[in-house]
Amino acid sequence: MLNNTWSEYLTIRLVILFLHSLAPLCTVYTLTLLRRAFFARRFSQPVFTTPFQLYCAAETTFFAFTLWYRGRLQREAVHPPLRSKEDRKKLFDKVRSEIHDPQKFLQGWFRGAKIEEIGREDLREFLSWAFFEARTDDESEGELEALVGKVEKMMGSSFKPGKGGAKSLRLTLDPIEIQWRSLLWYGIIMLVDTIVHVRFLVYGFGYRSTRGGSLSVFPPRPLPAVTMAVGKRSPAEGISYWVKRHTSTTRLPVVYIHGIGVGLHPYVEFLHEVDRATNHGHDAKDQVGIICIEVLQISSRLTHSMLTRADFLAQTTKILNHEQGYNRFVLISHSYGSVFSTHMLTDDTMSKRVAATLLVDPVTMILHMPDVAYNFTIRKPTTANEWQLWYFASKDPGVAHTLGRHFFWSENILWRDRIAHLVENGIRVTASLARRDLIVDTEAVGAYLMEKKVLDPVVVKEGNGKTKMELSVNEKDGREDEDWKVRKWKGKGLEVLWWDDLDHAQVFDNKDDRRKLVEVVREYCTNE
Incomplete structure (x- = not known):
């Protein structure tokens, strides 16, 4: 960044x-x-x-x-199966328990609008999207009306009848906004992809392509096509990946999932350094394996739609069962990759295979708050990093379609009590957070993880029309109590790595910064 x-x-x-x-x-x-x-x-x-x-x-x-x-791309989203009435009630109660000021919460989801600008029908539409994926029928109308009543009770007043002037954020229903790309740009992506492929091969990784291979992706992938012809195929029909064989019987392998951008280019050196740190000096029978999953839908490519949660879990299970030694592994993810990590960590069967996880710049915590959705899709760019995010990520056709038709907040959120449950069952968790992160309010995420209370979304309006969504933390707990930022990392339980001078993804830019992440991975692989 x-x-x-x-x-x-x-x-x-x-x-x-x-x-x-x-x-x-x-x-x-x-x-x-x-x-x-x-x-x-x-x-x-x-x-x-x-x-x-x-x-x-x-x-x-x-x-x-x-x-x-x-x-x-504007075609309707295929939403996951509807929750039962009991599960919807639990979800609503869970969200309500995490909110201190419902007025600011609603203002955040309504793009900073004043409460008096939100009509009762606007609120119904928002709640219908948030808890019913906008699929209410005659049977659920009464349930939806009851939720509206509960919100009004939380607010201490009724909303005016009909529609107001406010518009809510409804990611999977709102029109998808993209900026076109030129052939020259995709030519650059093809060149970068080829360079990444060569670097991985030089570093000793093997490629596992899907059956469709490069034929289902634009721009074309000449080297992966050659590798597919002479190499092995992925056992999963929709997931390609890089792999280093795991042979150790005393140490754990690694599974890595990348974030939004130009694919695996920013992560090659990090994965090579993990390989060297865990395997240098060990013989061929004691090698820590690495699986690096490719997510082409968020890699500046044109390809098939993002896998559903169920399909991702099923196909990832095929990969883990196919490769030797992945009954237990260390899970690492960056940015949007934390969505897939969340799918794995919230699945009771898959989570039993995860011994530890490192979440770098995660976007799935406090996802019931509107800051991530607002900062990624609504905010008007004004600074260099915001323009970079806006054009090369938010408005990329594949990324925009993924966020606009495949990003279901209630499926992707990682609640702290779920993290606590995982830690109680022996999974070690580290979140790497950067203070200057332009997408996530990392101060609030860190406080949330360290059991401070996250409260209210606030749209910060500055000069020149600049806006940003931030979160506030309970004044009683206070952000002044920030000892969690400087605590020594011990490799036990739930911990936070805090980067005071970094922005989103910048931890991968510098070898000294990457070294700390590598140390975390090595410890997790060595001592279960």
């Missing part, structure tokens, strides 16, 4: 301007050539004769496809 300097700000704005303007400019040029050919009646001769003209024609064709594809 970029720092907030003027040079980086100007650079990212110029890069975005170039990439975003390229396809429209090529389209204008191509249409001009076609217009000239039409009026000159020269269609018997080639219209595009130079490499540059051919390139512009290709960009124009892809731009037209992108505009069509943007409309296709």
Whole structure:
């Protein structure tokens, strides 16, 4: 993630301007050539004769496809099965128990609107999405009305009838907003993907491709296609991965799941350093294995839709059963990868296989609060890192579709009492949090994990129209009690690694910072 300097700000704005303007400019040029050919009646001769003209024609064709594809992404989400009435009540009661000020909570989910701008019908629509995935029927109307009444009781007043002027955040229902990508951009992604593939092969990893391989992904993946032809296939039909064979009988292997971005490029050195730290000096019969799962839907690619929670768990189980020695393992994830970690940790069968977990920049804690959804999808960018997040992550077609049609908050949230249950059953948990994180309010997450009370979402409005969603912590507990930030890491129970000078994902940029994460992984692998 970029720092907030003027040079980086100007650079990212110029890069975005170039990439975003390229396809429209090529389209204008191509249409001009076609217009000239039409009026000159020269269609018997080639219209595009130079490499540059051919390139512009290709960009124009892809731009037209992108505009069509943007409309296709708007199709309705396929929601998970509805919870039972009893489970919905438990979920509502759980959320209510985590809220101190319901007024600020609602204002956060309604994009900072004033309470008087929220009508009763607006509240019904929000609650219908939050607890029924907007699938209420005649039988559940009474239940929904009861929830509205409970909210009004929490508020101490009734909402005005009908609709107000406020609009709530409803990720899986709201229109998906994307920014088109040029062929040049996807060409860069293909180059980066090829470099990553070579680096992993040099570091001794093996690739396991799905049956569809590179044929179901754009841009094409030439090296994975070759590897698929001569190598082994993934036992899971929808998940490709990198693997180093596990042979140790005394130490645990590692499973890694990456976050949103350009794929595995930012993590190659980290995984290589984990490999060296755990295996240097050990013979071939005492090697710690590593599985690194690819999630192409959040890797600046065009491919099939994100797997459902059930499909992900089923296919990951196939992989773990297929590879030797993964009955117990150390789970590591970064950013959006914490969604998949949450799926594994909240599944009673899968969680029994997890001995310890390192969650780097996790986004699934306190997910019932609106700050992550707001900062990732609604906030208008003003700084270098915000523009980087906005264009290269939030508005990427695959990422936007994943968040807008496959991100179900109640399925992805990791409650603290679930973490406490896991720790009581022997799983060690470390959360790595960066103070300057532009997506997650890490101060609040750290306080939440260390049993301080997280309270209210607050839309912070600054000059030049800049807004950010933050959370506040109970004044009685106070943020001044921050000894958890400087506690020595011991490798026991639930712990936090705090990075005071880092932003989201920057812990992977520097070898000295990565070293601390590597030490955590080595300890978890060595001493169960």
